[in-house]
Each structure stands twice: as C-alpha cells, then as structure tokens.
Amino acid sequence: xxxxxxxxxxxASTTCALAQEAPTSPLxxxxxxxxxxxxxxxxxxxxxxxFASDHNSVSLGMIDLVLKKKTxxxxxxxxxSFGPRGQTQSIPDAANNNSSFHIQNLYVNYxxxxxxxxxxxxxxxFIGYEVISPVGNFNxxxxxxxxxxxxxxxxxxxxxxxxxxxxxxxxxxxxxNVYSATRGVSSIGAQLMVSPVEGWTxxxxxxxxxxxxxxxxxxxxxxxxxxxxxxxxxxxxxNYDMADDAGGYAGVALYPxxxxxxxxxxxxxxxxxxxxxxxxxxxxxxxxxTFTANIxxxxxxxxxxVRLDHNGDKPFFNKTAxxxxxxxxxxxxxxxxx
Amino acid sequence: xxxLFILFIAIISFKVSAQQKQFPLDDSGKFIYYEVVDxxxxxxxxxxxxxxxxxxADKKSIVKQNSTDSSITAKGKMVIDKTILVAGHPSGEVNYxxxxxxxxxKYRYWLSxxxxxPYQRDRYGNYVATxxxxxxxxxxxxxxNAGEWxxxxxxxxxxxxKFAENFKKALATNIVDKQKTKANTVSTKKW
Numbered sequence: 001x002x003x004x005x006x007x008x009x010x011x012a013s014t015t016c017a018l019a020q021e022a023p024t025s026p027l028x029x030x031x032x033x034x035x036x037x038x039x040x041x042x043x044x045x046x047x048x049x050x051f052a053s054d055h056n057s058v059s060l061g062m063i064d065l066v067l068k069k070k071t072x073x074x075x076x077x078x079x080x081s082f083g084p085r086g087q088t089q090s091i092p093d094a095a096n097n098n099s100s101f102h103i104q105n106l107y108v109n110y111x112x113x114x115x116x117x118x119x120x121x122x123x124x125x126f127i128g129y130e131v132i133s134p135v136g137n138f139n140x141x142x143x144x145x146x147x148x149x150x151x152x153x154x155x156x157x158x159x160x161x162x163x164x165x166x167x168x169x170x171x172x173x174x175x176x177n178v179y180s181a182t183r184g185v186s187s188i189g190a191q192l193m194v195s196p197v198e199g200w201t202x203x204x205x206x207x208x209x210x211x212x213x214x215x216x217x218x219x220x221x222x223x224x225x226x227x228x229x230x231x232x233x234x235x236x237x238x239n240y241d242m243a244d245d246a247g248g249y250a251g252v253a254l255y256p257x258x259x260x261x262x263x264x265x266x267x268x269x270x271x272x273x274x275x276x277x278x279x280x281x282x283x284x285x286x287x288x289x290t291f292t293a294n295i296x297x298x299x300x301x302x303x304x305x306v307r308l309d310h311n312g313d314k315p316f317f318n319k320t321a322x323x324x325x326x327x328x329x330x331x332x333x334x335x336x337x338x
Numbered sequence: 339x340x341x342l343f344i345l346f347i348a349i350i351s352f353k354v355s356a357q358q359k360q361f362p363l364d365d366s367g368k369f370i371y372y373e374v375v376d377x378x379x380x381x382x383x384x385x386x387x388x389x390x391x392x393x394x395a396d397k398k399s400i401v402k403q404n405s406t407d408s409s410i411t412a413k414g415k416m417v418i419d420k421t422i423l424v425a426g427h428p429s430g431e432v433n434y435x436x437x438x439x440x441x442x443x444k445y446r447y448w449l450s451x452x453x454x455x456p457y458q459r460d461r462y463g464n465y466v467a468t469x470x471x472x473x474x475x476x477x478x479x480x481x482x483n484a485g486e487w488x489x490x491x492x493x494x495x496x497x498x499x500k501f502a503e504n505f506k507k508a509l510a511t512n513i514v515d516k517q518k519t520k521a522n523t524v525s526t527k528k529w
Contacts, residue, residue, distance in 0.1 A: 029425035030459060066463045068427070077463040105463045124461030131461045199470040229471045263482040297482040337459070338420075 025075075028068040034061030034085070034134045036333035042317045046327045047288075047309050049147045051085050052140055061333070062086035064104065064133055073111040079104035081132075090132055091151060091177040103179070104132060104152070119171075120156040122179060125149070126169065126191045127205050127220045129236035129253065138257060138265075139292045140303045140333040144273035145238055145251045149218065150176040150207065153189065165195045175210035186210035199226035216242035230259045247278035265294045284313045303333040359495050361475070364450060369475050371498045372448040375506060382408060385440040385509060392508035400436065410438040416497040418454075418490055428465045430456040432494045433472055447505065449498055452476075454490055 062083030107121025157171025174181035187209025202223035234255030251273035361369035400414035453472025
C-alpha cells in the first residue's frame with residue numbers, strides 16, 4: 001500500500017512541475033428530473049432490478065443537481081439527488097430513513113499535467129455500462145448487471161493519459177456504496193481505457209476488495225462502438241467472484257441502438273445474468289430483453305419501453321401471485337435534462 | 339405608464355438588435371464565414387508567421403492540418419454552452435475547418451465544414467462528447483428539436499465571430515511589438 005501511494009505521489013510531484021496553468025471555468029450548473037408510469041403484466045412489482053419499481057402508478061424518479069467548477073488545475077464536482085431513485089433506491093440514503101437525499105458525486109480533482117490527474121472523494125463507479133442517472137442511460141429500466149454491481153466508490157484514484165487512445169486509472173477505495181469506510185480503505189481498482197478506432201471505446205475494469213457482503217473481485221468489460229452515423233453497439237460483460245465460495249455473479253448485456261430519425265432512436269438490451277452457486281445452493285440465471293425508444297425534444301426525452309424477462313426457476317409472479325418463469329412490463333418515462 | 343412604455347420600447351429595441359445573425363452559404367450549400375482583409379504594409383511572410391503564432395498558441399482548440407508558403411489549413415473546435423440564468427454548462431462542440439491564404443498586403447480566411455457534436459453528462463458529472471459523428475450545421479432539424487438547433491446555430495455564429503475578431507487582431511499585431519509590450523515593466527526608482 002505504501003509503495004503504491006509513494007509511486008502515485010512521485011509521479012504527481014514530477015508532473016506538477018511540467019504542468020501549465022489552465023484557465024478558470026465559470027461555475028457549471030446542470031441536472032435532470034424524471035418521472036415514469038409502469039404497468040407490470042402480473043399487476044404487481046415483479047422484476048427485481050433497480051428503479052422504476054412502482055406498478056400502475058405515475059411515480060417519481062429523482063431531481064438531480066450538479067455543480068462543477070474548475071480553477072486553474074483544480075476542480076470539483078458536487079452532485080446531489082432527491083426522490084426515490086436518488087434516495088431509497090440508491091445506496092446509501094444519507095439519513096437512512098428513506099426520506100433523505102443521495103450524493104451521486106462529491107470529489108475534487110487536480111490536473112498535475114495534461115496527462116496526469118488525481119481525484120479524491122465519492123464518485124460514480126467506474127464499473128459497468130449503466131449508471132444511476134437516467135440521463136446517462138438509454139433504457140429506463142436497469143440491467144441485472146447494474147443492480148448487482150457497485151453504484152459508487154469513495155476513494156482516491158490517479159489517471160494517466162498516454163494518448164487520446166489509451167489511459168490507465170488506478171486507485172484505492174472504500175467498500176462499495178458508502179460515504180465512509182466500514183472496513184477501512186479496503187479495495188484496489190484499476191481501469192484501462194483503449195480506443196482502437198475512432199468511435200470505439202473500451203474499458204477494462206477490475207475492482208478487488210470489500211463489498212457490502214464480504215470480499216470479492218469483479219472483472220468488467222464495458223465498451224461501445226459508433227459503427228455508423230445511425231448505428232451504435234454497446235457491450236457489458238462482468239464476472240464477480242466472492243471469497244470463501246460465497247457466490248458472485250456473471251453476465252453479459254448487449255446494447256444495439258439505431259437512430260431512425262433526428263429525434264428518434266430505437267434500442268434493444270439483451271442480457272444474460274447468472275447468480276453463482278453459494279456452497280451447495282445452486283445459482284439461478286435470468287435472461288432479459290428490453291425494447292426501448294428515445295424520443296427527444298430539446299432537453300426532454302420520452303422513453304417508452306417494453307421488457308420481458310425469463311428465469312426457469314420461476315422467481316417471478318403471475319397475475320394470481322403464483323410462481324412464474326416469465327415477467328413482463330411496459331413503462332413510459334419522461335426525463336428532462338438541463 | 340410612461341416608464342412602462344419606455345421599458346417596452348427598450349425591450350423591443352433590444353430584441354431587434356439581438357436578432358440572430360446567420361452564416362451565409364457557400365457555392366456547395368454549406369455554411370461559411372468568409373472575409374478578405376486588406377493590410378496596408380504587412381508582407382505575406384509576416385502574415386503567415388502571425389497566423390502560425392496564433393494557431394500554435396491554443397493547440398487544444400485548433401490544430402494545423404496543412405501549410406504552404408502562402409496558406410494554412412487547420413481543424414478547430416469551439417465549445418457551445420447552455421446557460422441557465424447565470425450559470426450553465428457545455429452542451430456540445432462545433433468542429434470546423436479554417437482556411438487561410440496570404441498575399442502581400444492582404445489575406446483572406448474562411449471557416450467552413452461546421453459540424454455539431456452533442457455532449458452528455460457522464461457518470462462523474464462531466465460533460466463529454468456522446469459520439470464522434472458530427473451533424474452538419476446546415477442540416478434542418480425536425481420540428482421536435484428546431485428550437486434547440488436555433489440556439490446552437492446562434493451560439494456557433496457568435497463564437498465564430500469572436501474567433502474571427504481575435505484572429506484579425508492577431509494578424510494586425512506585430513509579434514515583435516507584442517513581445518516588447520509584454521516585457522514592459524514599471525519602475526519605482528524614478529518619479
């Protein structure tokens with residue numbers, strides 16, 4: 001640990017001298033609000049992924065407010081959200097009573113040079129394809145990979161940009177989704193970004209250490225490729241192994257999207273997800289197909305969506321509350337970004 | 339009542355004066371910002387040197403592509419901002435090609451091939467390009483996004499005009515004089 005920190009600060013002090021003063025930016029202010037209606041075909045909350053959880057209700061997502069400022073080489077980001085998506089359904093809820101707020105990002109960053117920067121604080125996780133904010137996702141409902149992975153990581157990280165096509169991040173983090181560590185600074189994480197051709201970016205991620213349930217290691221690939229002006233393909237694959245044969249998960253999700261008009265993009269999410277065996281208890285696997293449209297008008301995006309999930313172990317409900325292998329839902333969301 | 343009338347006239351006057359300026363179209367139907375500038379005494383070589391100095395000063399925003407003994411081509415970008423009351427954030431970038439040609443005592447430049455790339459907030463709260471594929475500024479958007487596109491065009495024009503103003507100022511300034519000005523110091527010994 002000491003060697004790692006020493007290496008980071010050696011690089012920092014070397015590159016600090018080479019850095020040129022960057023201009024001050026004005027205070028940035030942005031955010032979003034979202035609301036949705038969902039109808040589950042079993043007439044009750046059914047699919048166990050994050051957000052959009054209410055059945056047959058016009059419900060709230062969250063209001064999200066972001067501040068950012070850069071002065072010279074130093075900058076900060078503060079992002080806070082209110083509403084179910086940003087409170088009880090994100091973790092942690094600040095007051096732990098389901099009626100508080102959630103900090104999405106709270107960190108400071110220092111650019112020692114054009115190539116090297118360091119960041120410390122509470123940040124959106126670098127693992128995975130989907131994020132908490134609906135502005136950052138194409139689909140309104142979320143994948144099993146997202147729901148089961150980390151949402152945020154508090155820690156300190158260093159990023160070195162070799163070129164526009166390659167960069168490397170390494171950092172030390174608390175356990176997942178906590179403002180202050182419950183088991184010390186207990187995780188190490190790294191991310192290699194490569195962009196082999198224009199429009200194609202891939203992130204190879206690893207995070208090893210404490211999670212909410214024990215200790216484990218995630219390997220994750222998140223990539224997207226704008227193949228043509230109209231067609232984009234995204235992919236997320238992850239494997240999570242918990243220590244002491246305590247389970248974990250593995251999964252892959254594919255995200256093809258095609259723009260059919262200036263304001264309309266259609267997309268699919270196809271996902272396979274498996275909870276691993278825990279000792280002698282066998283795991284279980286889900287498949288899900290989600291068909292989503294994004295219709296944009298200025299800052300507003302309408303997101304109609306149909307989702308069908310399957311699991312042979314019948315974890316879902318049918319209309320009479322009996323066990324069912326299939327689940328389906330329709331939702332219509334409105335997301336306004338400003 | 340009199341004050342209300344004056345305020346009304348002032349608002350109308352402001353709106354008229356603030357009407358959106360638009361890029362003219364070139365022979366191929368693309369937006370262009372074109373200007374020929376006469377300079378009374380400056381030779382071609384000095385103009386080229388000043389243009390090079392200007393372009394080299396901000397390599398994050400503009401990068402030279404080609405140059406000859408009388409011309410320069412560069413690729414640039416300008417960030418478009420969305421303002422909410424007093425604060426705002428970047429909403430996208432407009433990429434363009436700058437062409438510059440110099441002769442003795444005159445030069446011309448034009449910006450063309452404007453393409454807009456929208457930004458989106460990423461997981462860390464920073465605004466980043468959502469795609470590498472730009473949309474030509476000349477393209478007429480659908481009704482759903484017409485209002486937003488108008489704001490982008492207006493902002494792109496204003497940023498281009500500002501760039502042109504700075505570029506012309508740089509080409510009108512003798513680099514040696516500029517360096518002398520920079521080196522000026524204030525002496526407190528004599529007074």
